[in-house]
Amino acid sequence: MPDLHLVPDMPSNPVPVAVLPEGLRPHLLDAVVAGGGEVVAPEEARMLVWTDPNDAAGVSDVLAANPDIEVVQLLWAGVEEFAALGLFDDGRTWLCGKGVYADPVAEHALALSLAGLRGLPGRVTARGWGPQWGTSLIGRRVTVLGGGGITESFLRLLGPFESDVTVVRRSGEPLDGAARVVTPDRTLEALDGADLVVLALALTEDSRGVIDEEALAAMPDHSWLVNVARGQHVVTDDLVTALREGTIAGAGLDVTDPEPLPDDHPLWTLDNAIITPHTANTEAMAVPLVSARVTANVRRLGEDRPLIGPVDPALGY
Known part of the structure:
Protein backbone atom coordinates (compact mmCIF):
# COMPACT_ATOMS: atom_id res chain seq x y z
CA MET A 1 0.00 0.00 0.00
CA TYR A 101 -12.00 1.66 -23.23
CA ALA A 102 -14.28 3.02 -25.95
CA ASP A 103 -11.72 5.00 -27.93
CA PRO A 104 -9.00 2.33 -28.36
CA VAL A 105 -11.57 -0.38 -29.07
CA ALA A 106 -13.29 1.79 -31.68
CA GLU A 107 -9.91 2.50 -33.26
CA HIS A 108 -9.25 -1.23 -33.52
CA ALA A 109 -12.69 -1.81 -35.04
CA LEU A 110 -11.88 0.75 -37.72
CA ALA A 111 -8.49 -0.86 -38.35
CA LEU A 112 -10.04 -4.31 -38.82
CA SER A 113 -12.75 -2.82 -41.04
CA LEU A 114 -10.31 -1.09 -43.37
CA ALA A 115 -7.95 -4.06 -43.44
CA GLY A 116 -10.76 -6.38 -44.48
CA LEU A 117 -12.43 -4.15 -47.01
CA ARG A 118 -9.08 -3.22 -48.57
CA GLY A 119 -7.95 -6.85 -48.84
CA LEU A 120 -4.87 -6.35 -46.70
CA PRO A 121 -4.72 -9.90 -45.28
CA GLY A 122 -3.95 -11.30 -48.72
CA ARG A 123 -1.34 -8.64 -49.42
CA VAL A 124 0.51 -9.28 -46.15
CA THR A 125 1.43 -12.77 -47.30
CA ALA A 126 1.71 -12.02 -51.04
CA ARG A 127 5.04 -12.52 -52.76
CA GLY A 128 3.99 -11.15 -56.15
CA TRP A 129 2.13 -8.21 -57.66
CA GLY A 130 -1.17 -10.03 -58.24
CA PRO A 131 -4.56 -8.67 -59.26
CA GLN A 132 -6.24 -5.53 -57.92
CA TRP A 133 -8.94 -5.88 -55.30
CA GLY A 134 -10.39 -3.97 -52.39
CA THR A 135 -13.38 -1.85 -51.41
CA SER A 136 -13.45 1.72 -50.15
CA LEU A 137 -15.31 2.44 -46.91
CA ILE A 138 -16.27 5.90 -48.16
CA GLY A 139 -20.01 6.19 -48.62
CA ARG A 140 -20.63 2.54 -47.75
CA ARG A 141 -23.50 1.11 -45.70
CA VAL A 142 -22.42 0.24 -42.16
CA THR A 143 -24.49 -1.51 -39.50
CA VAL A 144 -23.39 -1.42 -35.88
CA LEU A 145 -24.94 -3.67 -33.25
CA GLY A 146 -24.79 -1.89 -29.91
CA GLY A 147 -25.30 1.72 -28.92
CA GLY A 148 -22.87 2.32 -26.07
CA GLY A 149 -19.56 4.12 -25.71
CA ILE A 150 -17.66 2.05 -28.26
CA THR A 151 -20.29 2.76 -30.88
CA GLU A 152 -20.27 6.47 -30.07
CA SER A 153 -16.49 6.57 -30.54
CA PHE A 154 -16.66 4.45 -33.69
CA LEU A 155 -19.25 6.78 -35.23
CA ARG A 156 -16.96 9.76 -34.60
CA LEU A 157 -14.13 7.94 -36.36
CA LEU A 158 -16.44 7.08 -39.25
CA GLY A 159 -17.37 10.73 -39.77
CA PRO A 160 -14.85 11.50 -42.55
CA PHE A 161 -15.94 8.39 -44.47
CA GLU A 162 -19.48 9.70 -44.91
CA SER A 163 -20.89 6.23 -44.40
CA ASP A 164 -24.60 5.46 -44.26
CA VAL A 165 -24.83 4.07 -40.73
CA THR A 166 -27.58 2.04 -39.09
CA VAL A 167 -27.28 1.33 -35.36
CA VAL A 168 -29.18 -1.46 -33.65
CA ARG A 169 -29.66 -0.67 -29.96
CA ARG A 170 -32.06 -1.72 -27.26
CA SER A 171 -33.44 1.75 -26.54
CA GLY A 172 -33.90 2.82 -30.16
CA GLU A 173 -32.79 6.34 -29.19
CA PRO A 174 -30.96 8.39 -31.86
CA LEU A 175 -27.17 8.63 -31.96
CA ASP A 176 -25.00 11.32 -33.50
CA GLY A 177 -23.46 9.99 -36.69
CA ALA A 178 -26.13 7.36 -37.34
CA ALA A 179 -28.58 7.88 -40.19
CA ARG A 180 -31.02 5.61 -38.42
CA VAL A 181 -31.37 3.69 -35.17
CA VAL A 182 -33.52 0.58 -34.90
CA THR A 183 -34.36 -1.85 -32.11
CA PRO A 184 -33.07 -5.44 -31.97
CA ASP A 185 -36.25 -6.92 -33.41
CA ARG A 186 -35.15 -5.36 -36.72
CA THR A 187 -31.63 -6.80 -36.69
CA LEU A 188 -32.02 -8.93 -39.82
CA GLU A 189 -33.42 -5.94 -41.68
CA ALA A 190 -30.41 -3.86 -40.57
CA LEU A 191 -27.98 -6.54 -41.76
CA ASP A 192 -29.53 -6.72 -45.22
CA GLY A 193 -27.46 -4.60 -47.60
CA ALA A 194 -24.70 -3.74 -45.10
CA ASP A 195 -21.20 -3.56 -46.56
CA LEU A 196 -19.75 -3.68 -43.05
CA VAL A 197 -21.25 -5.06 -39.82
CA VAL A 198 -19.60 -4.17 -36.51
CA LEU A 199 -20.45 -5.83 -33.19
CA ALA A 200 -20.04 -3.51 -30.20
CA LEU A 201 -22.80 -4.63 -27.85
CA ALA A 202 -22.95 -6.04 -24.35
CA LEU A 203 -23.27 -9.79 -23.94
CA THR A 204 -26.64 -10.81 -22.53
CA GLU A 205 -28.84 -13.84 -23.00
CA ASP A 206 -30.69 -11.90 -25.72
CA SER A 207 -27.50 -11.00 -27.62
CA ARG A 208 -25.71 -14.34 -27.26
CA GLY A 209 -25.46 -15.93 -30.72
CA VAL A 210 -27.02 -12.90 -32.44
CA ILE A 211 -24.84 -13.58 -35.48
CA ASP A 212 -25.87 -17.06 -36.54
CA GLU A 213 -26.56 -18.81 -39.84
CA GLU A 214 -29.71 -16.75 -40.45
CA ALA A 215 -27.99 -13.45 -39.67
CA LEU A 216 -25.00 -14.27 -41.86
CA ALA A 217 -27.33 -15.21 -44.73
CA ALA A 218 -29.01 -11.81 -44.39
CA MET A 219 -25.70 -10.03 -45.07
CA PRO A 220 -24.51 -9.45 -48.66
CA ASP A 221 -21.81 -11.79 -49.95
CA HIS A 222 -19.38 -8.84 -50.16
CA SER A 223 -19.94 -7.84 -46.51
CA TRP A 224 -17.31 -7.92 -43.76
CA LEU A 225 -18.12 -8.74 -40.13
CA VAL A 226 -16.03 -7.11 -37.37
CA ASN A 227 -16.38 -8.20 -33.75
CA VAL A 228 -14.81 -6.18 -30.92
CA ALA A 229 -17.45 -7.09 -28.34
CA ARG A 230 -17.64 -10.70 -27.11
CA GLY A 231 -16.93 -13.93 -28.94
CA GLN A 232 -20.23 -15.45 -27.83
CA HIS A 233 -22.15 -12.97 -29.96
CA VAL A 234 -21.20 -15.13 -32.94
CA VAL A 235 -22.02 -18.79 -33.51
CA THR A 236 -18.49 -19.78 -34.48
CA ASP A 237 -19.35 -22.90 -36.49
CA ASP A 238 -21.86 -20.89 -38.54
CA LEU A 239 -19.23 -18.23 -39.19
CA VAL A 240 -16.65 -20.78 -40.33
CA THR A 241 -19.18 -22.21 -42.79
CA ALA A 242 -20.13 -18.76 -44.05
CA LEU A 243 -16.49 -17.80 -44.62
CA ARG A 244 -15.70 -21.07 -46.39
CA GLU A 245 -18.75 -20.92 -48.64
CA GLY A 246 -18.53 -17.21 -49.45
CA THR A 247 -21.78 -16.29 -47.71
CA ILE A 248 -19.90 -13.19 -46.53
CA ALA A 249 -16.57 -11.83 -47.74
CA GLY A 250 -14.68 -11.99 -44.48
CA ALA A 251 -14.47 -11.38 -40.75
CA GLY A 252 -12.19 -9.34 -38.48
CA LEU A 253 -12.30 -10.80 -34.98
CA ASP A 254 -10.68 -9.41 -31.87
CA VAL A 255 -12.77 -11.78 -29.75
CA THR A 256 -13.68 -15.40 -30.40
CA ASP A 257 -15.63 -18.30 -28.99
CA PRO A 258 -13.75 -20.19 -27.63
CA GLU A 259 -11.10 -17.79 -26.36
CA PRO A 260 -8.19 -18.10 -26.61
CA LEU A 261 -8.80 -19.65 -30.00
CA PRO A 262 -7.00 -23.04 -30.16
CA ASP A 263 -4.08 -23.24 -32.57
CA ASP A 264 -5.81 -25.99 -34.56
CA HIS A 265 -9.12 -24.14 -34.94
CA PRO A 266 -10.34 -23.91 -38.56
CA LEU A 267 -10.63 -20.11 -38.38
CA TRP A 268 -6.82 -19.93 -38.47
CA THR A 269 -6.81 -21.65 -41.89
CA LEU A 270 -9.12 -19.15 -43.59
CA ASP A 271 -7.58 -16.40 -45.71
CA ASN A 272 -10.67 -14.22 -45.23
CA ALA A 273 -10.43 -14.15 -41.42
CA ILE A 274 -8.34 -11.60 -39.52
CA ILE A 275 -7.88 -12.61 -35.89
CA THR A 276 -6.26 -10.47 -33.21
CA PRO A 277 -5.85 -11.88 -29.66
CA HIS A 278 -8.24 -9.58 -27.77
CA THR A 279 -5.92 -6.60 -28.25
CA ALA A 280 -8.40 -3.87 -29.11
CA ASN A 281 -7.57 -2.70 -25.60
CA THR A 282 -4.31 -3.95 -24.15
Whole structure:
Protein backbone atom coordinates (compact mmCIF):
# COMPACT_ATOMS: atom_id res chain seq x y z
CA MET A 1 0.00 0.00 0.00
CA PRO A 2 1.23 3.54 -0.66
CA ASP A 3 2.52 5.65 2.23
CA LEU A 4 -0.33 8.09 2.57
CA HIS A 5 1.74 10.31 4.87
CA LEU A 6 3.76 11.34 1.82
CA VAL A 7 0.71 12.45 -0.16
CA PRO A 8 0.03 16.20 0.12
CA ASP A 9 -3.40 17.70 0.66
CA MET A 10 -4.97 14.46 1.88
CA PRO A 11 -8.66 15.08 2.75
CA SER A 12 -9.44 15.11 6.45
CA ASN A 13 -11.92 12.27 5.88
CA PRO A 14 -10.52 10.19 3.02
CA VAL A 15 -12.80 7.61 1.43
CA PRO A 16 -11.83 4.14 2.71
CA VAL A 17 -11.29 1.87 -0.32
CA ALA A 18 -10.20 -1.76 -0.53
CA VAL A 19 -8.35 -2.88 -3.67
CA LEU A 20 -8.59 -6.65 -4.10
CA PRO A 21 -7.22 -9.14 -4.96
CA GLU A 22 -3.96 -7.52 -3.93
CA GLY A 23 -1.06 -7.24 -6.34
CA LEU A 24 -2.92 -7.64 -9.65
CA ARG A 25 -3.09 -3.96 -10.56
CA PRO A 26 -0.86 -2.01 -8.16
CA HIS A 27 -1.30 1.22 -10.13
CA LEU A 28 -4.84 1.41 -8.77
CA LEU A 29 -3.51 2.08 -5.27
CA ASP A 30 -2.19 5.41 -6.51
CA ALA A 31 -5.44 6.01 -8.40
CA VAL A 32 -7.41 5.64 -5.17
CA VAL A 33 -5.16 8.10 -3.35
CA ALA A 34 -5.34 10.56 -6.26
CA GLY A 35 -9.12 10.62 -5.82
CA GLY A 36 -8.89 11.46 -2.14
CA GLY A 37 -9.17 7.89 -0.92
CA GLU A 38 -7.29 5.77 1.57
CA VAL A 39 -6.43 2.16 0.79
CA VAL A 40 -7.71 -0.01 3.65
CA ALA A 41 -8.57 -3.59 4.51
CA PRO A 42 -12.01 -4.75 3.30
CA GLU A 43 -13.54 -4.73 6.79
CA GLU A 44 -12.86 -0.98 6.96
CA ALA A 45 -13.89 -0.15 3.37
CA ARG A 46 -16.79 1.83 2.07
CA MET A 47 -15.82 1.03 -1.54
CA LEU A 48 -14.27 -2.06 -3.10
CA VAL A 49 -12.23 -1.98 -6.32
CA TRP A 50 -12.16 -5.54 -7.68
CA THR A 51 -9.17 -6.30 -9.88
CA ASP A 52 -9.76 -9.86 -11.15
CA PRO A 53 -12.13 -10.24 -14.14
CA ASN A 54 -12.07 -14.03 -13.81
CA ASP A 55 -13.09 -14.36 -10.18
CA ALA A 56 -16.72 -13.35 -9.75
CA ALA A 57 -17.06 -15.89 -6.94
CA GLY A 58 -14.17 -14.23 -5.11
CA VAL A 59 -15.83 -10.84 -4.97
CA SER A 60 -19.02 -12.53 -3.76
CA ASP A 61 -17.09 -14.04 -0.86
CA VAL A 62 -15.49 -10.71 0.05
CA LEU A 63 -18.84 -8.93 0.05
CA ALA A 64 -20.51 -11.64 2.11
CA ALA A 65 -17.82 -11.18 4.76
CA ASN A 66 -17.97 -7.37 4.62
CA PRO A 67 -21.60 -6.21 4.48
CA ASP A 68 -20.70 -2.55 5.12
CA ILE A 69 -19.12 -2.11 1.67
CA GLU A 70 -21.48 0.21 -0.22
CA VAL A 71 -19.92 0.50 -3.68
CA VAL A 72 -18.18 -2.06 -5.89
CA GLN A 73 -16.06 -0.85 -8.79
CA LEU A 74 -15.46 -3.42 -11.53
CA LEU A 75 -12.94 -2.48 -14.19
CA TRP A 76 -14.48 -3.99 -17.34
CA ALA A 77 -17.44 -3.18 -19.54
CA GLY A 78 -18.23 -6.88 -19.97
CA VAL A 79 -19.47 -8.09 -16.58
CA GLU A 80 -21.66 -11.01 -17.64
CA GLU A 81 -19.93 -13.48 -15.28
CA PHE A 82 -20.80 -11.26 -12.31
CA ALA A 83 -24.37 -10.84 -13.53
CA ALA A 84 -24.73 -14.62 -13.88
CA LEU A 85 -24.16 -15.00 -10.12
CA GLY A 86 -26.91 -12.46 -9.36
CA LEU A 87 -24.46 -10.13 -7.63
CA PHE A 88 -26.02 -6.94 -8.94
CA ASP A 89 -29.21 -7.48 -6.96
CA ASP A 90 -27.55 -7.21 -3.55
CA GLY A 91 -28.59 -3.61 -2.91
CA ARG A 92 -25.12 -2.16 -3.35
CA THR A 93 -24.07 0.31 -6.02
CA TRP A 94 -22.16 -1.58 -8.71
CA LEU A 95 -19.95 0.22 -11.21
CA CYS A 96 -18.30 -1.18 -14.32
CA GLY A 97 -15.86 0.00 -16.95
CA LYS A 98 -18.45 0.97 -19.56
CA GLY A 99 -17.02 3.75 -21.72
CA VAL A 100 -13.50 3.49 -20.25
CA TYR A 101 -12.00 1.66 -23.23
CA ALA A 102 -14.28 3.02 -25.95
CA ASP A 103 -11.72 5.00 -27.93
CA PRO A 104 -9.00 2.33 -28.36
CA VAL A 105 -11.57 -0.38 -29.07
CA ALA A 106 -13.29 1.79 -31.68
CA GLU A 107 -9.91 2.50 -33.26
CA HIS A 108 -9.25 -1.23 -33.52
CA ALA A 109 -12.69 -1.81 -35.04
CA LEU A 110 -11.88 0.75 -37.72
CA ALA A 111 -8.49 -0.86 -38.35
CA LEU A 112 -10.04 -4.31 -38.82
CA SER A 113 -12.75 -2.82 -41.04
CA LEU A 114 -10.31 -1.09 -43.37
CA ALA A 115 -7.95 -4.06 -43.44
CA GLY A 116 -10.76 -6.38 -44.48
CA LEU A 117 -12.43 -4.15 -47.01
CA ARG A 118 -9.08 -3.22 -48.57
CA GLY A 119 -7.95 -6.85 -48.84
CA LEU A 120 -4.87 -6.35 -46.70
CA PRO A 121 -4.72 -9.90 -45.28
CA GLY A 122 -3.95 -11.30 -48.72
CA ARG A 123 -1.34 -8.64 -49.42
CA VAL A 124 0.51 -9.28 -46.15
CA THR A 125 1.43 -12.77 -47.30
CA ALA A 126 1.71 -12.02 -51.04
CA ARG A 127 5.04 -12.52 -52.76
CA GLY A 128 3.99 -11.15 -56.15
CA TRP A 129 2.13 -8.21 -57.66
CA GLY A 130 -1.17 -10.03 -58.24
CA PRO A 131 -4.56 -8.67 -59.26
CA GLN A 132 -6.24 -5.53 -57.92
CA TRP A 133 -8.94 -5.88 -55.30
CA GLY A 134 -10.39 -3.97 -52.39
CA THR A 135 -13.38 -1.85 -51.41
CA SER A 136 -13.45 1.72 -50.15
CA LEU A 137 -15.31 2.44 -46.91
CA ILE A 138 -16.27 5.90 -48.16
CA GLY A 139 -20.01 6.19 -48.62
CA ARG A 140 -20.63 2.54 -47.75
CA ARG A 141 -23.50 1.11 -45.70
CA VAL A 142 -22.42 0.24 -42.16
CA THR A 143 -24.49 -1.51 -39.50
CA VAL A 144 -23.39 -1.42 -35.88
CA LEU A 145 -24.94 -3.67 -33.25
CA GLY A 146 -24.79 -1.89 -29.91
CA GLY A 147 -25.30 1.72 -28.92
CA GLY A 148 -22.87 2.32 -26.07
CA GLY A 149 -19.56 4.12 -25.71
CA ILE A 150 -17.66 2.05 -28.26
CA THR A 151 -20.29 2.76 -30.88
CA GLU A 152 -20.27 6.47 -30.07
CA SER A 153 -16.49 6.57 -30.54
CA PHE A 154 -16.66 4.45 -33.69
CA LEU A 155 -19.25 6.78 -35.23
CA ARG A 156 -16.96 9.76 -34.60
CA LEU A 157 -14.13 7.94 -36.36
CA LEU A 158 -16.44 7.08 -39.25
CA GLY A 159 -17.37 10.73 -39.77
CA PRO A 160 -14.85 11.50 -42.55
CA PHE A 161 -15.94 8.39 -44.47
CA GLU A 162 -19.48 9.70 -44.91
CA SER A 163 -20.89 6.23 -44.40
CA ASP A 164 -24.60 5.46 -44.26
CA VAL A 165 -24.83 4.07 -40.73
CA THR A 166 -27.58 2.04 -39.09
CA VAL A 167 -27.28 1.33 -35.36
CA VAL A 168 -29.18 -1.46 -33.65
CA ARG A 169 -29.66 -0.67 -29.96
CA ARG A 170 -32.06 -1.72 -27.26
CA SER A 171 -33.44 1.75 -26.54
CA GLY A 172 -33.90 2.82 -30.16
CA GLU A 173 -32.79 6.34 -29.19
CA PRO A 174 -30.96 8.39 -31.86
CA LEU A 175 -27.17 8.63 -31.96
CA ASP A 176 -25.00 11.32 -33.50
CA GLY A 177 -23.46 9.99 -36.69
CA ALA A 178 -26.13 7.36 -37.34
CA ALA A 179 -28.58 7.88 -40.19
CA ARG A 180 -31.02 5.61 -38.42
CA VAL A 181 -31.37 3.69 -35.17
CA VAL A 182 -33.52 0.58 -34.90
CA THR A 183 -34.36 -1.85 -32.11
CA PRO A 184 -33.07 -5.44 -31.97
CA ASP A 185 -36.25 -6.92 -33.41
CA ARG A 186 -35.15 -5.36 -36.72
CA THR A 187 -31.63 -6.80 -36.69
CA LEU A 188 -32.02 -8.93 -39.82
CA GLU A 189 -33.42 -5.94 -41.68
CA ALA A 190 -30.41 -3.86 -40.57
CA LEU A 191 -27.98 -6.54 -41.76
CA ASP A 192 -29.53 -6.72 -45.22
CA GLY A 193 -27.46 -4.60 -47.60
CA ALA A 194 -24.70 -3.74 -45.10
CA ASP A 195 -21.20 -3.56 -46.56
CA LEU A 196 -19.75 -3.68 -43.05
CA VAL A 197 -21.25 -5.06 -39.82
CA VAL A 198 -19.60 -4.17 -36.51
CA LEU A 199 -20.45 -5.83 -33.19
CA ALA A 200 -20.04 -3.51 -30.20
CA LEU A 201 -22.80 -4.63 -27.85
CA ALA A 202 -22.95 -6.04 -24.35
CA LEU A 203 -23.27 -9.79 -23.94
CA THR A 204 -26.64 -10.81 -22.53
CA GLU A 205 -28.84 -13.84 -23.00
CA ASP A 206 -30.69 -11.90 -25.72
CA SER A 207 -27.50 -11.00 -27.62
CA ARG A 208 -25.71 -14.34 -27.26
CA GLY A 209 -25.46 -15.93 -30.72
CA VAL A 210 -27.02 -12.90 -32.44
CA ILE A 211 -24.84 -13.58 -35.48
CA ASP A 212 -25.87 -17.06 -36.54
CA GLU A 213 -26.56 -18.81 -39.84
CA GLU A 214 -29.71 -16.75 -40.45
CA ALA A 215 -27.99 -13.45 -39.67
CA LEU A 216 -25.00 -14.27 -41.86
CA ALA A 217 -27.33 -15.21 -44.73
CA ALA A 218 -29.01 -11.81 -44.39
CA MET A 219 -25.70 -10.03 -45.07
CA PRO A 220 -24.51 -9.45 -48.66
CA ASP A 221 -21.81 -11.79 -49.95
CA HIS A 222 -19.38 -8.84 -50.16
CA SER A 223 -19.94 -7.84 -46.51
CA TRP A 224 -17.31 -7.92 -43.76
CA LEU A 225 -18.12 -8.74 -40.13
CA VAL A 226 -16.03 -7.11 -37.37
CA ASN A 227 -16.38 -8.20 -33.75
CA VAL A 228 -14.81 -6.18 -30.92
CA ALA A 229 -17.45 -7.09 -28.34
CA ARG A 230 -17.64 -10.70 -27.11
CA GLY A 231 -16.93 -13.93 -28.94
CA GLN A 232 -20.23 -15.45 -27.83
CA HIS A 233 -22.15 -12.97 -29.96
CA VAL A 234 -21.20 -15.13 -32.94
CA VAL A 235 -22.02 -18.79 -33.51
CA THR A 236 -18.49 -19.78 -34.48
CA ASP A 237 -19.35 -22.90 -36.49
CA ASP A 238 -21.86 -20.89 -38.54
CA LEU A 239 -19.23 -18.23 -39.19
CA VAL A 240 -16.65 -20.78 -40.33
CA THR A 241 -19.18 -22.21 -42.79
CA ALA A 242 -20.13 -18.76 -44.05
CA LEU A 243 -16.49 -17.80 -44.62
CA ARG A 244 -15.70 -21.07 -46.39
CA GLU A 245 -18.75 -20.92 -48.64
CA GLY A 246 -18.53 -17.21 -49.45
CA THR A 247 -21.78 -16.29 -47.71
CA ILE A 248 -19.90 -13.19 -46.53
CA ALA A 249 -16.57 -11.83 -47.74
CA GLY A 250 -14.68 -11.99 -44.48
CA ALA A 251 -14.47 -11.38 -40.75
CA GLY A 252 -12.19 -9.34 -38.48
CA LEU A 253 -12.30 -10.80 -34.98
CA ASP A 254 -10.68 -9.41 -31.87
CA VAL A 255 -12.77 -11.78 -29.75
CA THR A 256 -13.68 -15.40 -30.40
CA ASP A 257 -15.63 -18.30 -28.99
CA PRO A 258 -13.75 -20.19 -27.63
CA GLU A 259 -11.10 -17.79 -26.36
CA PRO A 260 -8.19 -18.10 -26.61
CA LEU A 261 -8.80 -19.65 -30.00
CA PRO A 262 -7.00 -23.04 -30.16
CA ASP A 263 -4.08 -23.24 -32.57
CA ASP A 264 -5.81 -25.99 -34.56
CA HIS A 265 -9.12 -24.14 -34.94
CA PRO A 266 -10.34 -23.91 -38.56
CA LEU A 267 -10.63 -20.11 -38.38
CA TRP A 268 -6.82 -19.93 -38.47
CA THR A 269 -6.81 -21.65 -41.89
CA LEU A 270 -9.12 -19.15 -43.59
CA ASP A 271 -7.58 -16.40 -45.71
CA ASN A 272 -10.67 -14.22 -45.23
CA ALA A 273 -10.43 -14.15 -41.42
CA ILE A 274 -8.34 -11.60 -39.52
CA ILE A 275 -7.88 -12.61 -35.89
CA THR A 276 -6.26 -10.47 -33.21
CA PRO A 277 -5.85 -11.88 -29.66
CA HIS A 278 -8.24 -9.58 -27.77
CA THR A 279 -5.92 -6.60 -28.25
CA ALA A 280 -8.40 -3.87 -29.11
CA ASN A 281 -7.57 -2.70 -25.60
CA THR A 282 -4.31 -3.95 -24.15
CA GLU A 283 -3.26 -3.85 -20.51
CA ALA A 284 -0.81 -1.04 -21.32
CA MET A 285 -3.59 1.00 -22.95
CA ALA A 286 -5.91 0.30 -20.04
CA VAL A 287 -3.65 1.48 -17.20
CA PRO A 288 -4.16 5.25 -17.59
CA LEU A 289 -7.80 4.87 -18.66
CA VAL A 290 -8.99 2.69 -15.82
CA SER A 291 -6.87 4.60 -13.30
CA ALA A 292 -8.64 7.80 -14.30
CA ARG A 293 -12.04 6.13 -13.84
CA VAL A 294 -11.16 4.83 -10.37
CA THR A 295 -9.80 8.23 -9.35
CA ALA A 296 -12.95 9.97 -10.60
CA ASN A 297 -15.32 7.63 -8.79
CA VAL A 298 -13.42 7.72 -5.50
CA ARG A 299 -13.51 11.52 -5.66
CA ARG A 300 -17.22 11.54 -6.56
CA LEU A 301 -18.06 9.16 -3.72
CA GLY A 302 -16.25 11.43 -1.27
CA GLU A 303 -18.13 14.44 -2.61
CA ASP A 304 -21.47 12.61 -2.69
CA ARG A 305 -21.81 13.12 -6.46
CA PRO A 306 -23.25 10.68 -9.02
CA LEU A 307 -20.84 7.88 -9.86
CA ILE A 308 -19.70 7.00 -13.37
CA GLY A 309 -20.58 3.72 -15.06
CA PRO A 310 -23.38 2.34 -12.88
CA VAL A 311 -24.56 -1.18 -13.66
CA ASP A 312 -28.27 -1.56 -14.36
CA PRO A 313 -29.25 -4.72 -12.42
CA ALA A 314 -32.18 -5.35 -14.75
CA LEU A 315 -29.96 -5.32 -17.84
CA GLY A 316 -26.92 -6.94 -16.27
CA TYR A 317 -24.45 -4.34 -17.53
